[in-house]
Amino acid sequence: MQIAPSILNADLANLAAEVARVPSAELLHFDVMDNHFVPNMTLGLPVVESLMKHTDKPMDIHLMIEDADTWAPQYAEAGCYSVTFHVEAAKAPIRLARELRKLGSRAAMALKPATPIEPYADMLTELDMVLLMTVEPGFGGQKFLDLVLPKLRRTRELVKRTGQEIWIEVDGGISLETIERAADAGADVFVAGTAVYRADNPDEMVNALRAKATAVQH
Ligand code: DX5
Numbered sequence: 001m002q003i004a005p006s007i008l009n010a011d012l013a014n015l016a017a018e019v020a021r022v023p024s025a026e027l028l029h030f031d032v033m034d035n036h037f038v039p040n041m042t043l044g045l046p047v048v049e050s051l052m053k054h055t056d057k058p059m060d061i062h063l064m065i066e067d068a069d070t071w072a073p074q075y076a077e078a079g080c081y082s083v084t085f086h087v088e089a090a091k092a093p094i095r096l097a098r099e100l101r102k103l104g105s106r107a108a109m110a111l112k113p114a115t116p117i118e119p120y121a122d123m124l125t126e127l128d129m130v131l132l133m134t135v136e137p138g139f140g141g142q143k144f145l146d147l148v149l150p151k152l153r154r155t156r157e158l159v160k161r162t163g164q165e166i167w168i169e170v171d172g173g174i175s176l177e178t179i180e181r182a183a184d185a186g187a188d189v190f191v192a193g194t195a196v197y198r199a200d201n202p203d204e205m206v207n208a209l210r211a212k213a214t215a216v217q218h
């Protein structure tokens with residue numbers, strides 16, 4: 001069970017300091033938006049590269065951009081630990097996943113809440129992680145969509161059938177109220193933006209979230 005704080009909800013003018021506030025986090029979730037794939041714009045590769053000089057934490061890059069095929073490999077080349085592209089954006093997801101792995105990064109694929117997992121069952125072995133959005137991508141602070149839970153269970157089943165260790169990450173509306181439901185349905189990596197960065201003590205919240213997720217029996 002791993003917690004990945006999303007810096008989208010942190011003070012973006014103080015990124016290095018904000019990252020230092022979550023020493024217990026396993027991963028750092030970085031949301032890249034281009035105002036085309038989602039109606040919002042955040043930060044891109046130059047900021048990621050600068051931030052990496054201030055932290056040893058593995059970077060979990062979530063690309064909410066249209067031209068994933070072009071951009072995703074550049075994050076892998078920069079040394080990002082995990083690079084996630086959206087299947088709705090990628091023109092050649094298998095080629096892209098292979099390229100990411102070849103460049104030394106974990107390859108991950110994200111699905112919006114209404115995108116089914118079944119068409120991608122046969123390509124799961126190309127991936128190190130599947131990210132299931134539990135809100136519509138674009139903004140932090142939205143309400144967790146319980147309607148994604150059945151898909152999460154089906155994804156866990158499909159992953160089991162591959163016999164490989166493929167992580168399942170959930171992103172959006174994860175809090176002390178919702179994390180157990182997500183863990184119970186099969187998630188093992190949890191992105192939390194608002195819950196962590198709006199907490200009085202972000203690092204304590206990271207540990208509290210992990211404790212709740214870990215307490216759920218699979
Ligand atoms: C939303 C982003 C999320 C977001 C999560 O499009 O992908 O990573 O920061 O924020 P919360 O935890 O507030 O829903």
Ligand code: ZN
Nearest residue numbers: 031062171191
């Ligand atoms: Zn995200």
